[in-house]
Amino acid sequence: MTKVLLLVGSPRGRISTSTNVGNYILDTIRPNGFETSSLIIRNQLSSEDKISEMVKAIDLADIIILTAPLFDDCQPYIVIKTMEIIFEKKMQLEGKKFIPIMNCGFPEPNQITAVAIPIYRKFAETVGLDWFGSLAIGGGQMFHNMQKDSGKKLDELGKVANLLLEALNQISDALLSNENYQDIELKILPDFWYTRIMKRIVTWMNNIGWKRMVEKKGAQMDAKPYSQ
Amino acid sequence: MSAVIFNGSLSNQKDLIPLQKIMEEELKNIGLVPETYLLHQTDIKSCIGCFKCWDTTPGICTGVKGDIANEIAEKVIQSELLVFLTPLTFGGYSSELKKIIERLLGLLLPGVNLIKGESHHRKRYERYPSLIAIAFTEKEDSGEEALFGLLIDRHSKNFYPPKYKSEIIRDVKNLDSLRAKLKQIINDMELKK
Ligand SMILES: Cc1cc2nc3c(=O)[nH]c(=O)nc-3n(C[C@H](O)[C@H](O)[C@H](O)COP(=O)(O)O)c2cc1C
Numbered sequence: 001m002t003k004v005l006l007l008v009g010s011p012r013g014r015i016s017t018s019t020n021v022g023n024y025i026l027d028t029i030r031p032n033g034f035e036t037s038s039l040i041i042r043n044q045l046s047s048e049d050k051i052s053e054m055v056k057a058i059d060l061a062d063i064i065i066l067t068a069p070l071f072d073d074c075q076p077y078i079v080i081k082t083m084e085i086i087f088e089k090k091m092q093l094e095g096k097k098f099i100p101i102m103n104c105g106f107p108e109p110n111q112i113t114a115v116a117i118p119i120y121r122k123f124a125e126t127v128g129l130d131w132f133g134s135l136a137i138g139g140g141q142m143f144h145n146m147q148k149d150s151g152k153k154l155d156e157l158g159k160v161a162n163l164l165l166e167a168l169n170q171i172s173d174a175l176l177s178n179e180n181y182q183d184i185e186l187k188i189l190p191d192f193w194y195t196r197i198m199k200r201i202v203t204w205m206n207n208i209g210w211k212r213m214v215e216k217k218g219a220q221m222d223a224k225p226y227s228q
Numbered sequence: 229m230s231a232v233i234f235n236g237s238l239s240n241q242k243d244l245i246p247l248q249k250i251m252e253e254e255l256k257n258i259g260l261v262p263e264t265y266l267l268h269q270t271d272i273k274s275c276i277g278c279f280k281c282w283d284t285t286p287g288i289c290t291g292v293k294g295d296i297a298n299e300i301a302e303k304v305i306q307s308e309l310l311v312f313l314t315p316l317t318f319g320g321y322s323s324e325l326k327k328i329i330e331r332l333l334g335l336l337l338p339g340v341n342l343i344k345g346e347s348h349h350r351k352r353y354e355r356y357p358s359l360i361a362i363a364f365t366e367k368e369d370s371g372e373e374a375l376f377g378l379l380i381d382r383h384s385k386n387f388y389p390p391k392y393k394s395e396i397i398r399d400v401k402n403l404d405s406l407r408a409k410l411k412q413i414i415n416d417m418e419l420k421k
Contacts, residue, residue: 010277011274011275012278013276042276069277071275072330072383073382074320074326075320076275077274077275077326077330078274080323084238084317084323106340106347106348107347108346110346111347111382115375115378115379118319118371118375119318119319119320119375122371123318126318196345199345203339203347207339209339210283210338214282214283214338219286220286221282221337221338223287224287224352224353225287226287226305226306226353227306228353
């Protein structure tokens with residue numbers, strides 16, 4: 001059986017968009033003859049034993065799906081650390097397929113494809129992983145907000161998740177047919193809708209939303225705790 | 229006036245030490261007081277993505293406790309210049325450098341600032357330090373080098389340095405040419421004496 005390993009690279013751990021998108025793919029392919037497992041990178045970096053466990057799981061896998069958020073225009077610390085460990089250990093990764101999936105807070109997926117996806121490509125090239133395809137999800141934080149409180153799965157969120165599910169299904173289909181797919185740049189807010197004027201409106205609403213939310217918690221959003 | 233230097237080398241790497249030393253000397257020469265953090269020897273925990281530095285205790289990280297990240301963030305925002313030193317890691321930062329960068333999120337505001345139609349973070353403070361970002365590599369890979377430049381360009385759209393420069397350095401053995409190079413980079417920052 002083909003072994004698929006999901007590595008969740010969100011510093012939030014299990015309660016994250018990274019977990020949810022990864023699990024959706026695993027759930028879709030599992031009934032079709034794939035052996036799936038997942039590890040939360042944040043937990044695996046906590047001790048040498050756990051690191052060895054993760055290295056072993058990577059060693060055993062045929063396909064590695066690595067989900068993570070964009071932090072400061074690139075991979076989060078825990079993901080870079082994992083890439084460094086894989087590189088340092090000179091692991092034999094030839095023939096293993098690699099699928100990096102990344103989500104970010106801002107709506108534009110090019111925030112991810114500008115640097116983070118090319119960094120993954122360099123990593124894959126360097127350590128010998130086969131590039132199967134990538135997915136960049138703009139506006140992924142929105143799903144976290146919707147799922148965190150409701151406990152709903154991605155396919156229970158209704159219309160807002162349709163485009164995301166379509167992209168995830170495309171990856172599952174590619175895995176089932178064992179054919180690489182073109183890297184996907186997913187705009188959760190499609191261009192025909194997210195026009196210049198809509199950008200301004202969405203931005204304005206987002207900024208007001210943050211201010212209100214912080215005020216509700218009794219704090220001042222634009223506080224400057226450090227003197228200059 | 230001060231400068232903060234982040235040395236992001238991993239524990240088994242010594243290449244950035246001469247770079248760090250010369251950088252410190254040259255910054256002192258223009259009247260800046262450098263404070264250096266050799267990150268792999270500094271107790272910094274990693275960001276957990278909780279946004280408490282935005283929504284609960286604005287500007288201060290309270291999601292992660294028991295380290296000096298807030299102290300470092302304060303020094304950064306009070307400095308004139310921030311210096312990143314990192315081994316070039318697949319075109320990006322080392323894990324050590326990335327860990328502290330993530331902990332600086334509270335220096336920015338939540339929400340969005342549209343710059344040329346693209347979303348970026350908003351300023352919390354009036355003024356941010358200028359940035360020098362230097363990556364060391366022995367590899368000849370123009371792709372990775374270009375990526376580092378792009379990463380610093382994008383970082384700067386979010387962290388508002390008045391001036392910034394990224395540089396790839398391959399030779400840390402020829403100290404004279406290294407010093408000349410760093411002098412030039414510092415000079416380009418046009419920092420006031
Ligand atoms: C330290 C930090 C840095 C971030 N930097 C970016 C960024 O550069 N661009 C962006 O669009 N979102 C950024 N985000 C937002 C995350 O990418 C976003 O919240 C994402 O949906 C989290 O996914 P997860 O739930 O899988 O962890 C940042 C978040 C944190 C905590």
